[in-house]
Amino acid sequence: xxxxxxxxxxxxxxxxxxxxxxxxxxxxxxxxxxxxxxxxxxxxxxxxxxxxxxxxxxxxxxxxxxxxxxxxxxxxxxxxxxxxxxxxxxxxxxxxxxxxxxxxxxxxxxxxxxxxxxxxxxxxxxxxxxxxxxxxxxxxxxxxxxxxxxxxxxxxxxxxxxxxxxxxxxxxxxxxxxxxxxxxxxxxxxxxxxxxxxxxxxxxxxxxxxxxxxxxxxxxxxxxxxxxxxxxxxxxxxxxxxxxxxxxxxxxxxxxxxxxxxxxxxxxxxxxxxxxxxxxxxxxxxxxxxxxxxxxxxxxxxxxxxxxxxxxxxxxxxxxxxxxxxxxxxxxxxxxxxxxxxxxxxxxxxxxxxxxxxxxxxxxxxxxxxxxxxxxxxxxxxxxxxxxxxxxxxxxxxxxxxxxxxxxxxxxxxxxxxxxxxxxxxxxxxxxxxxxxxxxxxxxxxxxxxxxxxxxxxxxxxxxxxxxxxxxxxxxxxxxxxxxxxxxxxxxxxxxxxxxxxxxxxxxxxxxxxxxxxxxxxxxxxxxxxxxxxxxxxxxxxxxxxxxxxxxxxxxxxxxxxxxxxxxxxxxxxxxxxxxxxxxxxxxxxxxxxxxxxxxxxxxxxxxxxxxxxxxxxxxxxxxxxxxxxxxxxxxxxxxxxxxxxxxxxxxxxxxxxxxxxxxxxxxxxxxxxxxxxxxxxxxxxxxxxxxxxxxxxxxxxxxxxxxxxxxxxxxxxxxxxxxxxxxxxxxxxxxxxx
Ligand code: BGC
Numbered sequence: 001x002x003x004x005x006x007x008x009x010x011x012x013x014x015x016x017x018x019x020x021x022x023x024x025x026x027x028x029x030x031x032x033x034x035x036x037x038x039x040x041x042x043x044x045x046x047x048x049x050x051x052x053x054x055x056x057x058x059x060x061x062x063x064x065x066x067x068x069x070x071x072x073x074x075x076x077x078x079x080x081x082x083x084x085x086x087x088x089x090x091x092x093x094x095x096x097x098x099x100x101x102x103x104x105x106x107x108x109x110x111x112x113x114x115x116x117x118x119x120x121x122x123x124x125x126x127x128x129x130x131x132x133x134x135x136x137x138x139x140x141x142x143x144x145x146x147x148x149x150x151x152x153x154x155x156x157x158x159x160x161x162x163x164x165x166x167x168x169x170x171x172x173x174x175x176x177x178x179x180x181x182x183x184x185x186x187x188x189x190x191x192x193x194x195x196x197x198x199x200x201x202x203x204x205x206x207x208x209x210x211x212x213x214x215x216x217x218x219x220x221x222x223x224x225x226x227x228x229x230x231x232x233x234x235x236x237x238x239x240x241x242x243x244x245x246x247x248x249x250x251x252x253x254x255x256x257x258x259x260x261x262x263x264x265x266x267x268x269x270x271x272x273x274x275x276x277x278x279x280x281x282x283x284x285x286x287x288x289x290x291x292x293x294x295x296x297x298x299x300x301x302x303x304x305x306x307x308x309x310x311x312x313x314x315x316x317x318x319x320x321x322x323x324x325x326x327x328x329x330x331x332x333x334x335x336x337x338x339x340x341x342x343x344x345x346x347x348x349x350x351x352x353x354x355x356x357x358x359x360x361x362x363x364x365x366x367x368x369x370x371x372x373x374x375x376x377x378x379x380x381x382x383x384x385x386x387x388x389x390x391x392x393x394x395x396x397x398x399x400x401x402x403x404x405x406x407x408x409x410x411x412x413x414x415x416x417x418x419x420x421x422x423x424x425x426x427x428x429x430x431x432x433x434x435x436x437x438x439x440x441x442x443x444x445x446x447x448x449x450x451x452x453x454x455x456x457x458x459x460x461x462x463x464x465x466x467x468x469x470x471x472x473x474x475x476x477x478x479x480x481x482x483x484x485x486x487x488x489x490x491x492x493x494x495x496x497x498x499x500x501x502x503x504x505x506x507x508x509x510x511x512x513x514x515x516x517x518x519x520x521x522x523x524x525x526x527x528x529x530x531x532x533x534x535x536x537x538x539x540x541x542x543x544x545x546x547x548x549x550x551x552x553x554x555x556x557x558x559x560x561x562x563x564x565x566x567x568x569x570x571x572x573x574x575x576x577x578x579x580x581x582x583x584x585x586x587x588x589x590x591x592x593x594x595x596x597x598x599x600x601x602x603x604x605x606x607x608x609x610x611x612x613x614x615x616x617x618x619x620x621x622x623x624x625x626x627x628x629x630x631x632x633x634x635x636x637x638x639x640x641x642x643x644x645x646x647x648x649x650x651x652x653x654x655x656x657x658x659x660x661x662x663x664x665x666x667x668x669x670x671x672x673x674x675x676x677x678x679x680x681x682x683x684x685x686x687x688x689x690x691x692x693x694x695x696x697x698x699x700x701x702x703x704x705x706x707x708x709x710x711x712x713x714x715x716x717x718x719x720x721x722x723x724x725x726x727x728x729x730x731x732x733x734x735x736x737x738x739x
Pocket of ligand 1: 077078139186265266408
């Protein structure tokens, strides 16, 4: 039937156009402004058709308006690749053979590139894949702030700093949407843990909300122009974020002017009235297996909060109450139509492409840009191919597929190069000896520590691939990590290997920091993330020196969990304390560390992290000099230009992320010692110098004044710091802000 209507509308459009265009309905006429088309389409719809648009018809689709030829909305996870097709009403795969995708690196790796041009090529490539698969909405990217290293979903987000996440998310969004596919910026907001994710009720100061948790979302909405946003599962101020008045009505639409679609997280809706009143447009996933508390049953989709219950509610009303509620429904339909006109009804959008060599190359480039060299004593790395005849590769993660697992971001890939395969590709089969070393399966027996020691002693170098693995509680949706340390006895394996062979490098595959009790003993350490399709090649290229690492940590590597602000208080700060309401158990959680998240906390208390925010080494060295400000005083609303010279003083080409932090020397309110306000990644040949230029304005100086509900700048002396990490600050200068 749907197909019939589509054909009828297409045919009538054809005749109307060929007869002079006068009969083309406005909503089908793409020469008309989108708002006119929205109003025209809306005016033709029945209440039933409108309400049908507001909720799912299958796991990942909603119906559009078949009678008018307005297509279905098809969503797909996100955010690292296009998820396999699933059955109509099941999470299980549909068994298609044409949906083997390219896996791109996890968003932590993208953030670690500190290179917005990487976000741009990422967005374009994944957008092309989504478009080719005919998706209307890509469910991502995610920009929830890395508040604790235990959060099971940090790997899907962009780190602990709102400025970095904001800069990195914008090109991703723009480039996806240029393919005619909407991004769905998620999970809005305060979704900073998986533990009790449906029931945690966050209490946070307005200052921390505006300074830390909202800016990356705001950048995605205001600068990126995302066409949809996903409400999160948790509660804020006692109201679920999928229908939270403050977040969706006041802030998202009111303060930021968002005109796209608010989509619920799957199973995140729990109240018809709130959903109607508080800014939700499109309900997905209610009453499905596992994601919501009510079990399925027949016609589950008709029973969605925004389906028959909403229709009945409106039908039961009269007069002004009915009018007001119908107006709310109309607004929701407008938001959805607008998204459809921008995407699937944009006849000029490109066709996309899927699982191509070009996309694999993009994926590898991003991976190579994001891998972080954490430590490299005695120049253990790179292991140049002609300097070794045997390398011992150890660790389950060297041979484990990481595109699978982790929850909704799990992918069915065309291929995935494992680390051990990448090592074989680079060094040759016969020069790689592989031992598993440890196992995530407690029943599996692996080599003893003595056997590992013996093998390590016989090889020229050892590379250990460990970390987490996207199983439950190991960087996986639906649960947090239960320990900061490495699982499966990896610490003992690492100690044994380095004891037997001092030329040992450890590669951590993870989306989170981990405890490193062996950090002083191991000379070379790499953060290798989840890298997608080309993982093994990218890692081996860095290990062998074919690629010079240039990634920087997008979060703090705490020495111990208690060094993280979220873990410096009691349970009310993490993971929340249960309180019974009439309907359900809620876990109240107060963000007591307030604005002091990540480096802002360790800097405030002078805590030594294992590796600081922004840290990352190279196979070359960089010298900073000649920091200059174009003025020593700056009016509050003026501009300040900062320049600094950076020179590659080593012997190979390399990339450096020049980071600029600003601190307010004296302030009447408590402020972070310094905060990231600008950065730039430059690639230099040996001996080459570049002058990096930054322009600062009041956004680099301000704090959020909750009482005034506005940003403030206090006149006085500020310091600008420029350096290679938040703790490796090479140059600084002061300037005075005049009121
Ligand atoms: C996740 C979302 C995801 C959705 C659809 C939810 O469980 O939280 O991030 O997009 O499922 O798979």
